[in-house]
Structure formats: structure tokens, C-alpha cells
Amino acid sequence: MNIRRATAQDVKVVASLCHHVQEVHIQGRPDIFKPFDDEVLTEHMRLRLEAPDTIGFLGEADHQAVAYVMLAVIDKPASLYKHPEKYMEIDQISVHPDYQRRGYGELLTQYAMEFAKSIGISHVTLGVWAFNTNAIRFYERLGFTNQHTKMEIIL
Numbered sequence: 001m002n003i004r005r006a007t008a009q010d011v012k013v014v015a016s017l018c019h020h021v022q023e024v025h026i027q028g029r030p031d032i033f034k035p036f037d038d039e040v041l042t043e044h045m046r047l048r049l050e051a052p053d054t055i056g057f058l059g060e061a062d063h064q065a066v067a068y069v070m071l072a073v074i075d076k077p078a079s080l081y082k083h084p085e086k087y088m089e090i091d092q093i094s095v096h097p098d099y100q101r102r103g104y105g106e107l108l109t110q111y112a113m114e115f116a117k118s119i120g121i122s123h124v125t126l127g128v129w130a131f132n133t134n135a136i137r138f139y140e141r142l143g144f145t146n147q148h149t150k151m152e153i154i155l
Contacts (some may be wrong), residue, residue, distance in 0.1 A: 069090060
């Protein structure tokens, strides 16, 4: 898989790849997640790809885009409770279903971690929903550990 920086010209393919992961979320928590309005999603992705604090990478195989990752550099000042923090968050990652289980997600994640190191970032975080057990196993296999747990009760 070839990995390159995503640009605003890639917005339609990134939006298309985002649909696949959104479907997983809709199936897992339809009370929270909803289908996209394509025009709104495309504009949202364009703004994200143009934002200075967001870095997108696109994975290509068989002469087409098959995966993407959106990264955000988070730089938090010290607070009453915490030391200052600078880290990278994997905000979104998606591999087209036809290309899953080929190692592309792992390659893209490793690329993101190497990129973080190259700009002096010491740790990478991500969020994953509890229902997404496949993703949780995938991230654990790559060495991610649970940093924080958010719990709920549905009344």
C-alpha cells in the first residue's frame, strides 16, 4: 500500500471511506449515530483537511484509495489538575471493507505513529466505542492500552 498526505482534492474519497466506519457506528449505537448528509460530510471533510491542526493520510492500493487516517495534534496547557500535554490523536481511521484484513489498517496506523515521532510527539491516543470489539482487538494487538474509561447508564 502506498501512503501519502491527503489534501482537499481527496475530499470525496475520504468522505466515501468515512461512510464505511459510520455504518459500523450506526449498527452499534443507533441511538447516538445517524446516517450522513453527503454534502455536509464532504464540506466537513474539506474543512478538516484544510485545518492546520489536522493531518490526513490516504492509503492507496490497486490504483485507488482504500484507507485513510485523520490525525489531530493536541497541545494542552497545564491546568490545576494536569501537567501540559502534547500528543497526537487518531481521530478517524477507515479501511474500505473490501480491503480489510490485509494489513492496511496496521500499516496506516504505524505510519501515523512514525509521523508523530518525526514531529516530536511522544504518545498517540485514540477513542474507540465499547461495541466495536474488532477495533479494540486490533488496537490492542498494535500495543494500545486503555488510558481512560467513560461509563454510562441508560435510564
